Amino acid sequence: MIDCFARLRPVAFIVLILTIWHFAIHYQKVHLLPTPLAVAGGVVELAQHGLLVKYVVASLFRVTWGFAGAAILAIPFGLALGWHRRSGMALNPLIQIFRPISPLAWIPISILWFGVGDVSAIFLIFLASFLPLTVTAMNAVASVSPVHINAARNFGLSQSQLVSRVLYPAVAPQLIVGLRITLGVAWLVVVAAEMIAVNSGLGFLIVDSRNAGNRYDLVVAGMVLIGVIGWLLDLGTRSLEKVKSLRWGYSED
Amino acid sequence: MGSIIADSTVLKSVVPETVSRKKVLKTKLHAEGISMVFNSDGNRVAVLEAIDLKVGEGEFVCVLGPSGCGKSTLLNIIAGFISPTCGQVRIDGDAVRGPDPRRIFVFQERGVFPWLTVEGNIGFGLFKLSKAERRERIAHYVKLVGLQGFEKAYPQELSGGMKQRLEVARALAVNPDVLFMDEPFGALDSITRLTMRGELLRIWRAERKTIVFVTHDIEESIQLADRVVVMSARPARIQRIVNIDISHPRDISSRRYLELRDGIFEQIGLAHKV
Amino acid sequence: MNSLVQPAKWEKYFWPLLAACTFLMLWHFLVKWSHTKIFPSPFNVERGMTELMHKGLLWQYVLDSLRRVASGYLMAAVLAIPLGLLLGWYPGAASVVDPVIQMVRPISPIAWIPLSIVWFGVGDRAATFLIFLASFFPIVVASTNGVRNVPSMYRRAGRNFGLSPVKLIARVIFPAALPQIMIGLRIAFGIAWLVVVAAEMIAVDSGLGYLVIDSRNSGKRYDLVVAAMILIGLTGLGLDVVFRRIEKLKSVRWGFQNES
Numbered sequence: 001m002i003d004c005f006a007r008l009r010p011v012a013f014i015v016l017i018l019t020i021w022h023f024a025i026h027y028q029k030v031h032l033l034p035t036p037l038a039v040a041g042g043v044v045e046l047a048q049h050g051l052l053v054k055y056v057v058a059s060l061f062r063v064t065w066g067f068a069g070a071a072i073l074a075i076p077f078g079l080a081l082g083w084h085r086r087s088g089m090a091l092n093p094l095i096q097i098f099r100p101i102s103p104l105a106w107i108p109i110s111i112l113w114f115g116v117g118d119v120s121a122i123f124l125i126f127l128a129s130f131l132p133l134t135v136t137a138m139n140a141v142a143s144v145s146p147v148h149i150n151a152a153r154n155f156g157l158s159q160s161q162l163v164s165r166v167l168y169p170a171v172a173p174q175l176i177v178g179l180r181i182t183l184g185v186a187w188l189v190v191v192a193a194e195m196i197a198v199n200s201g202l203g204f205l206i207v208d209s210r211n212a213g214n215r216y217d218l219v220v221a222g223m224v225l226i227g228v229i230g231w232l233l234d235l236g237t238r239s240l241e242k243v244k245s246l247r248w249g250y251s252e253d
Numbered sequence: 254m255g256s257i258i259a260d261s262t263v264l265k266s267v268v269p270e271t272v273s274r275k276k277v278l279k280t281k282l283h284a285e286g287i288s289m290v291f292n293s294d295g296n297r298v299a300v301l302e303a304i305d306l307k308v309g310e311g312e313f314v315c316v317l318g319p320s321g322c323g324k325s326t327l328l329n330i331i332a333g334f335i336s337p338t339c340g341q342v343r344i345d346g347d348a349v350r351g352p353d354p355r356r357i358f359v360f361q362e363r364g365v366f367p368w369l370t371v372e373g374n375i376g377f378g379l380f381k382l383s384k385a386e387r388r389e390r391i392a393h394y395v396k397l398v399g400l401q402g403f404e405k406a407y408p409q410e411l412s413g414g415m416k417q418r419l420e421v422a423r424a425l426a427v428n429p430d431v432l433f434m435d436e437p438f439g440a441l442d443s444i445t446r447l448t449m450r451g452e453l454l455r456i457w458r459a460e461r462k463t464i465v466f467v468t469h470d471i472e473e474s475i476q477l478a479d480r481v482v483v484m485s486a487r488p489a490r491i492q493r494i495v496n497i498d499i500s501h502p503r504d505i506s507s508r509r510y511l512e513l514r515d516g517i518f519e520q521i522g523l524a525h526k527v
Numbered sequence: 528m529n530s531l532v533q534p535a536k537w538e539k540y541f542w543p544l545l546a547a548c549t550f551l552m553l554w555h556f557l558v559k560w561s562h563t564k565i566f567p568s569p570f571n572v573e574r575g576m577t578e579l580m581h582k583g584l585l586w587q588y589v590l591d592s593l594r595r596v597a598s599g600y601l602m603a604a605v606l607a608i609p610l611g612l613l614l615g616w617y618p619g620a621a622s623v624v625d626p627v628i629q630m631v632r633p634i635s636p637i638a639w640i641p642l643s644i645v646w647f648g649v650g651d652r653a654a655t656f657l658i659f660l661a662s663f664f665p666i667v668v669a670s671t672n673g674v675r676n677v678p679s680m681y682r683r684a685g686r687n688f689g690l691s692p693v694k695l696i697a698r699v700i701f702p703a704a705l706p707q708i709m710i711g712l713r714i715a716f717g718i719a720w721l722v723v724v725a726a727e728m729i730a731v732d733s734g735l736g737y738l739v740i741d742s743r744n745s746g747k748r749y750d751l752v753v754a755a756m757i758l759i760g761l762t763g764l765g766l767d768v769v770f771r772r773i774e775k776l777k778s779v780r781w782g783f784q785n786e787s
Contacts (some may be wrong), residue, residue: 009619010626017627032645090542094550098460100763101756102721104637104728105736108743108752112565143443150334155378155427156354165377169368182635192637192725203638210641219641223634230633248367 031130034217042221051205055222058201059190062118066125067186074130075175078137081166088138095131103189105129107196121193121201128189129182136178140171172250173241180237187230202226278309281463282331282431287293287340289326298327299488304340306482306491313457313464315474317517318484324467325435327489331465332358334434344431347445353496357424362440365408371395372404374419378427394422397456414445421456431463438473450476454501471517475510476503483520491521557644557682567750572757575750589762591734595651596723599658600716607663608708611670612696615704620670628664636661636722640729654726661722662715673704700729706774713770720763735759 018036034042035069046052083089103124114120144167152166194203202222209218241250289301300323308314318324329335331342333352342349344356352358357378365374375394379387395401398418408416417437424432438446450473457464468474474481481495495517499509551569558568567575579585608730613699614621636657647653677700685699742751 006622009623013623014627033642084537086542089539090546093543093547096260096764096767097757097760099760100720100767101760102724102736104721104725105739105756105759106750107728108739109566109756112749125666133432145363147364148366149365150352150358151360151366153334154332154352154354154356154358156352161380166366169366188635188637191635195637195640196728203635206638206641210649216641216645223638223642226638227630227632229636231630233635234629248407 004147032214032216034220038217039220039224042215042217043225046205046218046221052225055200055205056225057200059194059203060229062121062193062198062201063125063183063186063190066122066190067129067183069122070126070129070133070182070186071179074133078134079141079163079171081121081134082138082141083163083167092138095134099131099135104192104196107193111197116197118198120197121190124193124197129186132182132185133178136175136182137171140174140178141167143145143169143174173246176237176240176246180234180241183233183237184230187226187233191226202229278312280307281310281312282306282308282343282465283343284327284331285341285343287327287330287337287342289323289330289335290338294427300488301330301337302488304489304491308463308465310460310463311461313466313477313479315478315481316465316467316484317471317474317481318469318489319486319521320469322484322486323489324484327484328358328433328435328465329465332356334358354427355429356495357427357429359417359420359424359432359434359437360412361436362413362416365416365423367408371400371404371411371419374408375422375426378424390426394426396457397425398452399424409494413441414449417441417449418452421453425456425460425462429462431465434464434466436468437466440466446473453477471521472505475513475517476505481517483517495520565747565749567753571750572753573580575748575754576758579751579754585758588733588735588738589758590711592723592727592736592759595654595727595731595734596658596716596719599655600662600719602655603659603662603715604666604712607666608670611667611708612674612701612704614667615671615674616676616696616700628667632664637729639723640726650731653722654731657726658719658723662719665718666708667714668706668710669714670708673707673711674700676707677703709770709774713767713774716766716770717763720759720766724759735762750758 022035022037025033035132043052046055081091100232106124106127107120110120110123114123148166149162152162157165190201191203191206194201195207198204202225205222206219209215209222240246284304284306287301287304287306288299291298291300304312304327316324316327323457326335330337331349333342333349333356364378367379372391372395375391376387379390382390391404395404398421400415400422402413403411408419412421417440420437420503438449440451454477466474466477475497478497481497483492483495485492495513497513499507499513503510555568556568558566576585579588614624639657639660640653643653643656647656681699681703682695685695690698723734724736724739727734728740731737732741737759738755739752739759742748742755
């Protein structure tokens with residue numbers, strides 16, 4: 001019974017916030033910002049026009065391509081940099097200088113190279129994911145226990161066997177956490193990229209709804225959708241961490 | 254007077270055995286003039302000085318010394334993980350240039366691979382065998398170390414003692430000539446340690462490997478070894494090599510045992526009253 | 528990870544310099560070789576930066592961006608740390624609030640721009656709000672986790688010595704959680720730095736983000752665009768180093784076993 005109540009509490013909290021929100025808007029003279037009901041209505045409207053699925057898919061599509069592309073390149077790259085200490089030493093300062101540059105600061109160059117459109121957006125997401133994943137991979141290699149490396153050498157493994165049979169499994173838990181966090185970053189960036197550089201997707205929805213008619217109900221609807229999908233993406237990647245052969249990396253040791 | 258006669262009768266039955274065993278032993282491992290100096294940021298730290306050690310085939314040798322004296326470093330050098338500043342190690346006449354599956358190192362803790370099951374760990378070094386042979390070997394060593402029923406378990410589900418047994422099984426599975434053990438029971442509680450020592454001796458008698466075992470525990474060294482190499486503090490030198498001429502199973506309350514133990518206490522400079 | 532070979536001291540400087548020079552040369556030759564008329568070479572960028580310096584704009588824009596980050600970030604820290612501590616202390620409260628945090632967090636601060644313009648108008652306050660949003664959640668989460676990870680034996684020891692709850696939090700929990708909170712503060716600042724650039728590209732008329740957009744829009748000055756990008760990178764890096772130095776202070780450092 002107590003368990004039931006415990007599960008209901010967050011829901012009650014959300015209902016409380018929605019109620020406060022509703023009445024905060026309701027008692028204003030000019031209704032610029034939407035009430036929760038208006039937002040729900042907005043979502044329904046989008047679904048009816050077929051835009052809901054279209055925009056969500058567009059955003060997911062861009063994130064997938066940009067993020068996957070970055071992961072496929074950055075992880076081996078970062079692992080190599082972590083493994084060969086001198087290469088890591090050489091490139092680390094450059095990486096540290098590029099990392100704080102917001103992907104959005106790359107927009108002019110991205111438009112210069114790729115024009116306005118999907119490729120630009122995917123490029124920005126690629127940029128947003130590449131360096132963080134590289135750094136994650138480098139750090140993961142550094143945290144591999146030397147005992148494991150030495151044990152593998154002891155058993156006569158060649159360099160390539162060492163990498164595939166010891167290094168990759170050893171870094172997997174940390175990589176997965178890094179992938180989850182970077183996916184979150186990529187999701188933030190896709191929205192921003194769409195607000196500036198393309199004509200579809202959830203980010204575009206927000207900008208367009210405001211510009212073409214002050215439809216703030218759709219603006220907030222877009223925000224809610226962004227939040228929910230981002231949350232689902234996070235949950236999805238967290239479930240990877242529960243796989244048995246990875247769980248060792250997350251236990252208290 | 255009577256006790257001396259009794260002693261010599263005991264010795265008579267023991268000495269021929271050890272002497273004849275020694276005659277048969279050929280030198281498996283020879284560490285010549287090993288010195289190790291570490292350079293860290295301009296500071297030279299001398300860890301080992303002029304270590305000369307011979308280990309016979311099938312012998313169980315303990316290297317005993319206080320923590321931090323360099324005995325682990327010595328073991329790492331002999332195993333080929335570190336190059337000594339001076340000196341050389343020869344095993345079967347060949348110079349040691351790096352780690353080799355014929356001489357497996359057993360670590361103190363966290364040596365097993367946490368992403369592999371018990372079976373996966375034991376089979377780790379067996380990649381050159383056929384599938385059937387591998388399965389057979391794994392089954393044999395699971396049984397030998399007493400981990401039946403846990404084949405599909407992951408290390409995080411095992412206790413400390415079981416993890417160490419797993420590591421020993423993994424080491425033995427590739428049939429090495431020599432085992433290097435670096436305080437393998439150090440992370441275990443003292444009751445488990447006693448059990449594990451018995452297990453190790455049982456396995457040693459069954460498989461007859463050469464074992465070089467590093468420890469800081471005086472009792473452990475006398476219970477296990479044929480010979481105990483007593484090291485001084487840093488920079489470590491061999492203070493003395495003590496022959497443990499008691500046959501197995503060793504009675505840890507016997508007079509000879511206590512004599513040897515007190516001898517080593519004195520050597521290290523410890524009083525035996527707390 | 529060859530444990531047998533330690534790189535020499537001089538190599539710490541040699542390899543990065545080599546990589547940087549190679550990078551610059553590659554950049555230079557790619558520009559020359561592709562005969563581009565628009566994309567700047569390293570020299571163009573350097574000249575652009577000196578131009579900005581002479582006009583006095585370089586430091587002004589850097590300081591403008593820093594100013595905006597500072598106000599939004601500090602406000603977030605002041606509110607987020609206590610909230611995080613509370614949530615960490617009362618797990619019940621955390622389980623109630625957590626779903627809301629998890630759903631609001633993935634909404635990019637940039638997506639809040641239309642709302643923030645409605646509330647604050649175009650200008651500094653909107654930008655500050657965005658930075659506040661961006662910094663708030665990471666700091667809350669880090670503080671909560673920091674408190675949760677304080678070993679219960681510290682709590683018990685504190686109570687054993689008769690500390691009241693307030694004193695317990697101030698003298699035991701907060702210092703114990705501090706290393707993790709510091710990491711959260713550093714990461715949040717990194718995020719704030721990314722967001723300020725984005726916010727400036729949209730909502731204000733000074734600062735490094737503005738410089739990026741404006742240099743392109745008014746005259747396709749890509750040399751200034753790249754110069755601005757490099758300044759963003761260097762400033763962000765400098766601030767990150769400052770944070771890491773603070774983390775290394777002895778009174779904070781005790782909590783670190785592994786450098787990250």
